[in-house]
Amino acid sequence: MKLVLFGATGMVGSRIATEASARGHQVLAVSRSGQSPVPGVTATAADATDVAKVTELVADADAVASACVPPRDGTDLxxxxxxxxxxxxxxxxxxxxxxxxxVGGAGSLEVAPGQQLCDQPGFPEAVLAEALAHRDALTYYRSVDDLDWTYVSPAAEIGPGARTGRFRTDGDRMLTDEHGNSRISAEDYAVAFVDELETPTHPRARMSVAY
Structure with a gap:
């Protein structure tokens, strides 16, 4: 598979590039810096808001992936x-x-039917704006009916860790373990993400990933 990956140098994007490349897929890693997140992976610099450039880069791709995040410079997200x-x-x-x-956000996952995580008392104010930006993006994707899109939400906690290949997936529900924790390593999230690229199980829908 030829994959064009935007936001390839971030924590999650670099893990997706690593996982896809290790499985033998041809990855074009796109970022503002143009740096390769993985030795041997082709990289290029581009602005993902440039429609003409996006069109040019993905023209002969089998699939497109985005690990882009909202701006973190204190401006509107x-x-x-x-x-x-x-x-x-x-x-x-x-x-x-x-x-x-x-790559989606976790804030819009449901902790109970119709109740989203980011609307709960005590949700961290520091990440609320980013969670709401991701939620609005999901709302937008749900209006797109002519592409085979999937929005992959991680667990509430995601960070560097081990690649175990063991995790659970769901839809809009926030998955928790027996202690009530919702977490996933970025490495295992990337496994689930590339699995979904290879074998779509959530077409035009959201998918959640957690231990």
Whole structure:
């Protein structure tokens, strides 16, 4: 599979690039810096909000992936992040690529039917704006009916760790362990993400991943 991965140098994006490359997929790693997150992986610099550039880069891809995140510079998050995701959709659509898989947020996962994590008392204020930006992006994707997209939400806690290959997946529900914790390593999240790229199980839907 030829995969074009935007946001490839971040914590999650670099793990996805590593996992996909290790499985023998041809990965084009796209970021603002143009640095390769994995030795041997082809990299290029580009702005994911540039529809023409997105179209050019994904023109002969089998699938497109995004590990892009909202801006973390203290400015408005929702507007720029929606612009970025619309550009990814428009570029992917124009290039004629059907498959788009996106790294999502955990804040909009449901802790009970109709009750999202980010709306609960005590949700950390420091990450609320980013959670809401991701939620708005998910709302946008749910309006896209001409691409085979999947929005992959991690557990509430995600960070560098071990690749075990053992995890659970669901839809809109926040998964927790027997102690009530919701967590996943970035490495195992990448395994689930590439699994979904290879064998779609959540077309035009959200998928959650946790231990």
């Amino acid at each position: 929702t507007g720029p992040f929606l612009t970025l995701n619309r550009a990814l959709v428009d570029g992917t659509r124009t290039a004629g690529v059907a498959r788009l898989v996106v």
